[in-house]
Amino acid sequence: MAKIMVGLSGGVDSAVATYLLKKQGHEVIAGFMRNWDSMTNNDILGNPSNQDDICPQEKDYNDAKSVAKALGVELYRIDFVKEYWDHVFTYFLEEYKKGRTPNPDILCNKYIKFDSFLNFALTHNVDYVATGHYAKVKHFPNGKSKLYKASDKNKDQSYFLCQLNQKQLSKALFPLDEIDKPEVRKIATELNLSISDKKDSTGICFIGERNFKEFLKNYLPAKRGDIVDIETNMVVGKHDGVIYYTIGQRKGLGIGGIKGVTPGSYFVVSKDVNENILYVAKGDDNDYLLADSCLVEDLNWIDDEVEMDNLECCAKFRYRQEDKEVTLKRVDDSHVMVYCKNPIKSITSGQAAVFYLGEECLGGGTICKVYRNGKLLKC
Numbered sequence: 001m002a003k004i005m006v007g008l009s010g011g012v013d014s015a016v017a018t019y020l021l022k023k024q025g026h027e028v029i030a031g032f033m034r035n036w037d038s039m040t041n042n043d044i045l046g047n048p049s050n051q052d053d054i055c056p057q058e059k060d061y062n063d064a065k066s067v068a069k070a071l072g073v074e075l076y077r078i079d080f081v082k083e084y085w086d087h088v089f090t091y092f093l094e095e096y097k098k099g100r101t102p103n104p105d106i107l108c109n110k111y112i113k114f115d116s117f118l119n120f121a122l123t124h125n126v127d128y129v130a131t132g133h134y135a136k137v138k139h140f141p142n143g144k145s146k147l148y149k150a151s152d153k154n155k156d157q158s159y160f161l162c163q164l165n166q167k168q169l170s171k172a173l174f175p176l177d178e179i180d181k182p183e184v185r186k187i188a189t190e191l192n193l194s195i196s197d198k199k200d201s202t203g204i205c206f207i208g209e210r211n212f213k214e215f216l217k218n219y220l221p222a223k224r225g226d227i228v229d230i231e232t233n234m235v236v237g238k239h240d241g242v243i244y245y246t247i248g249q250r251k252g253l254g255i256g257g258i259k260g261v262t263p264g265s266y267f268v269v270s271k272d273v274n275e276n277i278l279y280v281a282k283g284d285d286n287d288y289l290l291a292d293s294c295l296v297e298d299l300n301w302i303d304d305e306v307e308m309d310n311l312e313c314c315a316k317f318r319y320r321q322e323d324k325e326v327t328l329k330r331v332d333d334s335h336v337m338v339y340c341k342n343p344i345k346s347i348t349s350g351q352a353a354v355f356y357l358g359e360e361c362l363g364g365g366t367i368c369k370v371y372r373n374g375k376l377l378k379c
Contacts, residue, residue, distance in 0.1 A: 003027040004173060005121035006130045007113055008068060008075060010060030012195050013132030015067040016184045017175040019191060021130060022071060029124065031076045032064045033117055035084040035108075035206040043207070046214030056208050066194045076124075080116045084206060087111035093219050096243045099273035099378075100350025102366075105160045108205040114168040128173045133157045136177040136359075137169055145169040147302055147361040152180035159319050162354040162364035163300045213244045213252070225276035227255060230269055230288055239278045242271040248289060248346030253280065270378045279378075290343040291370045291377060296336050296353045299365040306362055308336055314356045315340075317347050317367065323356060336365070343372070 006018045008030035021028050034057055038047060049056050061077065068075035088107045095102035113131060121129045134150035135158045147169060150156040164172070176184060188196035203209035220243055227237035237255040239245065245253075249268040269288035270279035281288040294317075301308070309330035314323035315338060325341035338353055347370050354364035370377045 001025045001027065002127035003125065004029075004128045004130050005124060005126045006030045006073075007117060007132070008032055008064045008073075009132065009201070010063035010067070010195065010198075011132065011201055012184060012188050012193075012198055013134075013176060013200075015071075015132075015193055015195055016187050017130055017132045018067065018071055018073060019187065020175040021173070022073070028071075029074045029076070029126070030064070030068050031078050031117060031120065032061055033078055033080055033112065033206070034061070035080045035112060036208075037081045040081065041085065041089075042218050043210075043215070045218050046211035046216075048209065048211070063195050063198065070191070070193055076120075078117065078120055080112055083116045084108070084112055087115075088205075095350050096216060096220055098350075099243055099271045101246050101348050102350045103160075103352050105205040106163050106352055109161055110163040110168075112206075114164055114172065118168065118171055122171075128171050130173040130175055132176060133161065133174050134176050134181075135161055135174045135361075137172050137174055139170065143170070144303065145172070148177075148359045149356070149361065150174070150176065151178045152176075154320075155181050158361040159316055159352065159354045159364075162302075162352060162361060164302065165300065166302070166304075169302060213240065216244055223276055225278065227253065227266075227278045227280055229266075230279040230281050236266065236280065242273055242276055242278045245271065245278055247271070247348040250284070255280070272378050284345075287372075289345045291340070291347040291372050292343045293337060293339045293371045294347050294353065294367050295331070295369040295371075296338055296365040297334060297368045299334050299336060299363065301363040302361065303363075311355075313362065316354045316356070317344060318351055326355075328355070334365075 004021055004026050008014050008018060018028060018030060065075060088104055088111055091107060092102050092104050118129050134152050134155040136148040136150055137145055139145045147158055147161055149158050222240045225239055226235045227239050229236050245268050247268055250265060253266055255266050266280040266282055267284060267289060269281045308328050311328040315326045324344055327339045329337040331337055349367050349370055351367050352364050353367050355362040
């Protein structure tokens with residue numbers, strides 16, 4: 001049996017992960033990570049909890065304490081506010097300044113849960129750290145570890161773990177690998193845990209739900225500009241700043257009321273950060289949303305012996321997307337061109353491209369350039 005520290009978040013998934021490890025006979029301790037401080041980080045605009053008597057993080061900590069007590073595990077409280085700001089949030093803001101759409105959950109796993117938290121756990125002489133992620137890890141006799149999709153494909157979170165390296169993965173356990181969400185809820189209810197019916201956390205990793213545009217205004221000033229129909233070159237509205245919008249976005253554009261503009265559903269199809277223009281097109285089937293290739297940077301291969309050149313595999317370009325057939329062409333050690341078998345909607349720079357061979361997650365990187373018919377698309 002092993003000694004394991006679980007990242008206990010105050011949610012139902014990590015609670016049941018803790019229970020399962022104890023049931024298997026392991027020595028289990030737990031850690032609650034505090035990674036965001038709204039007052040210190042000027043989190044004012046767009047924050048629905050500013051007037052609450054108890055902030056969401058304290059509520060989660062109280063829930064984690066309740067679970068730890070019920071399951072009989074020692075709970076440590078660890079503060080990674082500075083680390084989160086330095087390694088996750090600063091990058092998050094820099095990417096938005098460029099007009100890209102980053103994924104903080106992936107960075108949070110790479111730099112906080114499986115770096116700062118892992119290092120803390122190792123000072124307590126643990127063999128592994130465990131989380132409530134829906135994913136599978138296999139540790140092989142040759143010392144290698146591999147990452148796979150969870151049995152619950154609806155909840156599979158291997159996408160968010162694509163940047164873990166061998167050292168990190170070798171110390172990781174995911175106890176929810178073989179069970180689905182309804183079973184997790186059932187177990188929590190049978191244990192009479194206080195969080196059995198608690199809603200899943202949503203929003204930005206460790207920050208929570210926010211009015212996203214208003215939240216970004218705390219850090220990135222608004223800069224109004226034109227919304228332009230890419231087909232007619234007609235100005236159809238005004239935006240608050242191109243950085244606040246995402247490729248494929250339909251809601252919240254505020255288009256309408258301009259003379260000569262006919263009603264219809266517009267989608268963001270391109271962003272020109274330098275000229276501060278947001279380009280849109282009508283209809284969710286418009287060709288401007290489609291791309292057939294992209295350049296991916298900051299590659300992480302979980303198994304560094306994978307031969308990426310001319311590799312036929314599958315990719316996800318956003319979470320919960322169906323696997324898409326692609327061919328990889330090596331550019332250099334940190335870049336790969338991804339050629340899609342069929343055009344794909346809303347491939348977005350800044351997001352992750354995550355590669356799979358069957359159930360195995362090979363790793364992934366950050367989309368930096370997107371192409372259609374050989375032409376570079378803006379953002």
